[in-house]
Amino acid sequence: MIVSIESSCDDSSLALTRIADCKLLFHTKLSQDSHHSPFGGVVPEIASRLHAQNLPLLLTKLTDFLRTLNPNAPFAPLKAIAVTNRPGLSVTLSEGMCMANALALSLDLPLLCLNHLKGHIYSLFIDTPHAHIGEGLGVLLVSGGHTQILHMRDYEHITLVAQSLDDSFGESFDKVAKMLSLGYPGGPIVESYAARHSGALLPMPIPLLHDKRLAYSFSGLKNAVRLEIIKAQGMAKDISEEAKAQICASFQEAACAHILHKLRIYFQRYGGYFTHFGVVGGASANGVLRSRIESLCQEFGKTLILAPLEFCADNAAMIGRLACEAYMRKEFSPLGDMISPKSLSEDFIVL
Ligand code: KG4
Ligand code: ZN
Numbered sequence: 001m002i003v004s005i006e007s008s009c010d011d012s013s014l015a016l017t018r019i020a021d022c023k024l025l026f027h028t029k030l031s032q033d034s035h036h037s038p039f040g041g042v043v044p045e046i047a048s049r050l051h052a053q054n055l056p057l058l059l060t061k062l063t064d065f066l067r068t069l070n071p072n073a074p075f076a077p078l079k080a081i082a083v084t085n086r087p088g089l090s091v092t093l094s095e096g097m098c099m100a101n102a103l104a105l106s107l108d109l110p111l112l113c114l115n116h117l118k119g120h121i122y123s124l125f126i127d128t129p130h131a132h133i134g135e136g137l138g139v140l141l142v143s144g145g146h147t148q149i150l151h152m153r154d155y156e157h158i159t160l161v162a163q164s165l166d167d168s169f170g171e172s173f174d175k176v177a178k179m180l181s182l183g184y185p186g187g188p189i190v191e192s193y194a195a196r197h198s199g200a201l202l203p204m205p206i207p208l209l210h211d212k213r214l215a216y217s218f219s220g221l222k223n224a225v226r227l228e229i230i231k232a233q234g235m236a237k238d239i240s241e242e243a244k245a246q247i248c249a250s251f252q253e254a255a256c257a258h259i260l261h262k263l264r265i266y267f268q269r270y271g272g273y274f275t276h277f278g279v280v281g282g283a284s285a286n287g288v289l290r291s292r293i294e295s296l297c298q299e300f301g302k303t304l305i306l307a308p309l310e311f312c313a314d315n316a317a318m319i320g321r322l323a324c325e326a327y328m329r330k331e332f333s334p335l336g337d338m339i340s341p342k343s344l345s346e347d348f349i350v351l
Helices: 033-039 044-069 090-107 116-125 169-179 186-195 219-233 241-273 287-300 316-328
Strands: 002-006 011-017 024-031 080-086 111-115 137-142 147-154 157-163 276-280 303-306
Touching: 002 090, 002 316, 011 044, 011 316, 024 044, 024 316, 033 044, 044 090, 080 090, 080 116, 080 316, 090 111, 111 116, 111 316, 116 137, 116 147, 116 276, 116 316, 137 241, 147 241, 157 241, 169 186, 169 219, 169 241, 186 241, 186 287, 219 241, 241 287, 276 287, 287 303
Parallel strands: 002 080, 080 111, 137 276, 276 303
Antiparallel strands: 002 011, 011 024, 137 147, 147 157
């Protein structure tokens, strides 16, 4: 069994995964949304302090679970400790790394330091030993930190096909929510505001529409939202709930249209290389995005795979699933391995 630890942003999470069949045996998580909400985004110092507080609580729960399996020697079945060490906030990654090092040292177990983005891809395969990708897997990763199209042939061969030039998809939802003082995380809040609006949409630019590059950009759209907010506020500097819903719906429509426009180009150019298409990351919970991608997959004859909703956002279960692959390949890290400043090209093939 492998214990996995996730603390790359504002979710503290621990999981236990059986190596033989990659079965998830236990998963626990504490989120920090209410602490960051007043600031409209994650405050690294607060996040780090909360991880220091929460990770030991989660470890107690995990230990209790291990005791139910093996009352006399709860840690005996463990074979490795896995932890996210890149990419993420260094002050929060270090909290998970400290716990991982302490566990590996005290239990005399090998350490697996893993890439969070690869973890998101493996959220598609939690609880199954088969990384079912047919002849190839196209992946859209949409989170708070990243927006990427990736192409996976197998564990060793993951190509970064496209990424955002500036803000990420999820981050743009967070920033729109912040500009409208709606709280954090912005994704689910903006999506639910958007669902209240059924009338006409405001004109919003679809980023990079006439740019042939396979790339994303959300900063211009964010600025368009800012200008619409100023217009809607008018002299009163106040904004109605209806206007907020209209802005959210218009923004979400343009953001999803941008994702879909570039995905269509990816499907046209690289469709011959994949049979399955996966959508991962916290923002893959977005219902509008999901249904649009479902239609695109149908149109191109691709099989859509999605992680269960509870494993879209950051979690240690996906790190545990990835850890099974790394363990089988003996990709152990030295104790005290750094919070890695590795560039993406060390983990992915960059086109
Ligand atoms: O993967 P994740 O939990 O953390 C990172 O690795 O960044 O993703 C969190 C991001 C946040 O930006 C959040 O606003 C966004 O995912 N998100 C959504 C939705 N649910 C979460 N974005 C759009 N629509 C949603 N329903
Ligand atoms: Zn993430």
